[in-house]
Amino acid sequence: MSRPAGSRPRARRAAYPIISVGAAGALAFTALPAAFAAPSATAVIAEVYGGGGNSGATLTRDFVELANAGAAAYDLSGYSVQYLPGSPSATSQWQVTALTGALAPGARYLVAEAAGTGGTTALPTADATGSIAMSATSGTIALVSGTTALACKTAADCAADPRIVDLAGYGSALVREGGGPATGASNTASVARAAALTDTDDNAADFTAGTPSPVNAAGETAGSGDGGGGDGGGSTDPGTVRVHDIQGTARVSPYAGQTVTRVPGIVTGVRTSGSKGYWIQDPQADTDPRTSEGVLVYTGSATPTVAVGDSVLVTGKVTEYYPSSTTQSLTEITAPTTTVLSSGNALPAAATLDATTVPDAYIPTAAGGSIDTLPLEPAAYAQDYYESLEGMRATLADARVVGATDAYDELWVTVKPEESTTARGGALYSSYDQPNTGRMKVASLDTTTAFPAADVGDELSGTTTGPLDYTTYGGYILQATQLGTLVDNGLKQEVTRRHKGGELAVATYNVENLDALDDQQKFDRLAEGVAVNLKSPDIVALEEIQDDNGAVNDGTVTAEATLTRFTDAIRAAGGPRYSWRYVAPENNQDGGEPGGNIRQVFLYNAKRVSFTDRAGGDATTATSVVKTRKGARLTYSPGRIAPAADAWDNSRKPLVGEFTFQGEPVFVIANHFTSKGGDQPLHGRYQPPARSSETQRAAQATEVNTFVKSLLAADKNAKAVVLGDLNDYEFSRTMTTLTAGKVLTPLISTLPANERYTYVYDGNSQTLDHILTSPAVTSYDYDVVHINAEFADQASDHDPQIVRIDVARCGRH
Structure with missing residues (x-):
């Protein structure tokens, strides 16, 4: 995964919900006489809804519902549902959610997609879960034989792709079947086929708008089940996967690319601007010092609705986010749905960052290769120690500033006051093998208080505490929920002596x-x-x-x-x-x-x-x-x-x-x-x-x-x-x-x-x-x-x- 430094652009949730759409095995994408249209005898897209979690919505996330119009089970192994914006640009790409299992005759198959921050009712337990953020009002869904993203961006080109089993365009979608797309989709309305699953290869005729009515393979409806393996609603019992399981003993999660269900934790920090999200930490730590107990829950453009101290269950997809192609990764839970169990809980104790805890060696080597899968050695290397705390609360005290406040309201301190000190209070970089392991970047999650303008040699006095994050520039960064007080040590600009006449x-x-x-x-x-x-x-x-x-x-x-x-x-x-x-x-x-x-x-x-x-x-x-x-x-x-x-x-x-x-x-x-x-x-x-x-x-x-x-x-x-x-x-x-x-x-x-x-x-x-x-x-x-x-x-x-x-x-x- 690759995103630009700083901001993390992803599909925005406000007007882009998920959709379920229908199409036939043989697709016609321009207006044709009815005699040329033949109903599908097998799998079709039965319903599409992209307004989940949006303003006015009842359901918390988007979905695509499939149905089997045939008399035999339809094997979906190796299949996918894919989404394309209604008016695709030259850079638009189909987004893919892989499917597994089989679609029983006459049954439904529910694909849960991205969640928003609104809504009150969870989907029934999903049969497949993805994280596509689709538009509530316009887009195209395809049921595809294969998991490779489609390349077509016009109705004619898609009609010529034999991998497409069914297709549904809604709103003002340019890619659709028949004379026009299905109409009426919104934050509160899905588009769905009639109960008979009639398929005339004309989306406008086959789909009508109405109240979203998701049904899974077990016949469960909204509000039942455990939230679709990704909805987070329903059951209030923790799932079997804990944060330390997700983080694992190396930099890359053993669960990367997988959906995890009802992961428990206490909210320790909330970021409401820029790259939005919140951190959770499991207060029941394991005994392995390599496995972090904290993780970032990434909400994209949606402002988190949780608060510090909330006890939550989080369901979503584990992702390794690489800020650039050469950085380490940040383990995240993406496209989350969250159940708040209680509020005002005590926060887990913060790990101490100081000269006694941070090793003097900087980072392991891999002969110029990737260190992603090397087992962490937090007692040996500073960067491994920081990685073992990724997402966890960490604290430092009375730290000297070694990098002045920048335009992004960030500064650098050292947690090792005696390490490579310059004459004016900085941290001297004197050789490739002395990168100064005590350096730590600090930002603040408090958007209501001005960030201090610090110079090198100043002190961040008292305690600075917050979740430990990772970014493109500088690597590990303490996202402070409690920021120390700046003490100005009065650094002055130098003035050289005047040169003599000779x-x-x-x-x-x-x-x-x-x-x-x-x-x-x-x-x-x-x-x-x-x-x-x-x-x-x-x-x-x-x-x-x-x-x-x-x-x-x-x-x-x-x-x-x-x-x-x-x-x-x-x-x-x-x-x-x-x-x-x-x-x-x-x-x-x-x-x-x-x-x-x-x-x-x-x-x-x-x-x-x-x-x-x-x-x-x-x-x-x-x-x-x-x-x-x-x-x-x-x-x-x-x-x-x-x-x-x-x-x-x-x-x-x-x-x-x-x-x-x-x-x-x-x-x-x-x-x-x-x-x-x-x-x-x-x-x-x-x-x-x-x-x-x-x-x-x-x-x-x-x-x-x-x-x-x-x-x-x-x-x-x-x-x-x-x-x-x-x-x-x-x-x-x-x-x-x-x-x-x-x-x-x-x-x-x-x-x-x-x-x-x-x-x-x-x-x-x-x-x-x-x-x-x-x-x-x-x-x-x-x-x-x-x-x-x-x-x-x-x-x-x-x-x-x-x-x-x-x-x-x-x-x-």
Whole structure:
């Protein structure tokens, strides 16, 4: 199962109920003379109802009822009922419910489908159960020999498919038999055949609207039986399957794809927005630490009607929901029906998350394969411990914030206060085998109270408790029913020192898709970062400057308006009047947001440093190094490094510029390597995770390394600064490749270990942005200036950094 990150779109219940429809063995889908229609002698669709659980409905769920008009039993093994929307689009697909058993002569066969939140009366015990959410007013039901989804989407195409045994279109369905669909279906009315099961291959003539009247194979009617093996009404006795049985001893449920009946539990949390549902937990735990006692009951677009503390019985289909193809899965009960037995019950005790309970090892490995079916080892691995608590109440206390509140009202804390602490209170990501096991994402189920705006180093004081969930971004997340109190520890933006007269100050700053259409506040905040926090460097390499109309995809590639607004804002913030240089990309050839045409740009203070212009460089023409009697020079300045190389496919090309400071040439190479998009997550199902994007970054690093070597071959004393958003860690293959031959020194490695970060992701403080220098740069002062990544209120998601080079002490040509 696959759904996009964040929201979980499924069929909505409001106007889309389930239906039972009838058709004959030989189907005619256009108006034909009556003489061409022949009644079916075997199975037909007898009744269709899609309004179950909707507003005004009495029944709690939808159904399709089959009947046997013949004199012999009709074997339904390997058959299915399938549903198609009344007006199918190009992307519409038939939804399938498999059938089993046989349909006795003259008997009925009841297929229970999706439930809503309304209604008071359960179906009789169903003979088959599905989870299709159909429209109450318009759709098509087919009885099919086989369980493979149909492909036809027109009446003519379906008439030609021999697998269709019977078909019924209702409302305004385009796929139907005869001159028109059955009419009158609604939240309170089904469409049904007459008792004689007359089949003239004309849905409008064969079906009439009336009060829904479901009957199962045993002859039971609505309100009898146990709710159809999926209705949840009827019996108040728990079924035989418990939550720990559903969760099992591995990540994937042994009941996945099966319907479970009357699973008991106490409601421990309710989510009424976004991906709606509620959590239940069995207070009668088993003795196996691997089996969780909690599970999410997913209700889709329907707002749950249960409350925390309700004792319930839940019937529905067990599903493993994969937020993406590379994440672990979340075990759910879907298309649920719920019986509330009592309210106000005490909640099961919450499991404690702290340094004594969460293991230090992170996650098991499977030689790069899936860990889905590996037996859980909660005493050995942190991720196994969290999985063993999936859906259960968990609690943490007095936890330090290691990832600021984001736009989705989520933050990260650590339950291990001594684990990899940065100088400012974060959790340092220092190697692939140290992912920080104490990190935990926190959200709140309380939609009436504003979520706190927390910065790194703040504290979530007191107790935070709620069901443990799993999401695309970050993995396990505590959905708090009780949220601790935020204690502000007063983290401040850093301000670097002002550079001295003899120091060349060079900075890098990713300004996050800045374009001329952005609001003035964004320009002003980014400008303040340059003028105040970075103290107006002589040269600023900018990443993610977009063209003059941003994401408008009209062929515009110039960035003059964007840079005019930005440099005006820097001047207004007290900075100098910067000049700029860049090479405009070809339209939509450098990756990033379509139409945005992001590129690197040099800003420079012409009163302190001069730019050596050498015309001829453009988007597709490479600059190179020429050896002269006075040292190295560029053929084109500004220019690009090997823009035609495969390494730069759909990615930003490095920008190279030749500057002069106090008579000394300085070469600056601004970079923005390809992103980590497509890499498997740390918490994902494939272990160890594949870092597929690293291959292209390594190729890009090779190109830059080769260029720097050519520069040093022309002049071994050349002063070069390589900088930018390299999208990789200081311990990565990208950096090893970039520095090969000791041609560059990564300055991040010169800082104390707990200060080596420029970015915060999933609660990990890590380095993605870099400044590196050539061997001739021997006297410098380097600083990462933390103004964004650790804060809930950000101008960009990256922190800038600066190097101040004492050119005189580095030696002169």
